[in-house]
Amino acid sequence: MVSRISILLACVVGVCSASTDTLPNNFPILNRAGTVATFSADGFVNLDNKFHSPVGANGRACESCHLPQTGWTSPRSQEREDLVAFLQAP
């Protein structure tokens, strides 16, 4: 699901990647602190590896909880995101 959303956002701003299973490097994803982006030395973020594939019977993938909005980190990073937003507030 994240893959499709990411691809849709990428296409909306005119930076569709050649593959539908990749996200361009430094593509801004909105979050409550502003934006976050991912960079890979491969030149793009691969959305077609095991991290993004369903594991087990419940259909969840790692990305179901480790979202691009929080840099793929722990869902608890929402707390860190809130702190950054607070520190950056005027």
Ligand code: HEC
């Ligand atoms: C159902 C939600 C969920 C799924 C699915 C999930 N995780 Fe997590 N993961 C969490 C939560 C919540 C934490 C934080 C746990 C804590 O802080 O005690 C975490 C923590 C982690 C951490 C520790 C570092 C960090 O970011 O805090 C790693 C590494 C990790 N997960 C990898 C994975 C991988 C790899 C997969 C897929 C095989 C995966 N997770 C799937 C919820 C999930």
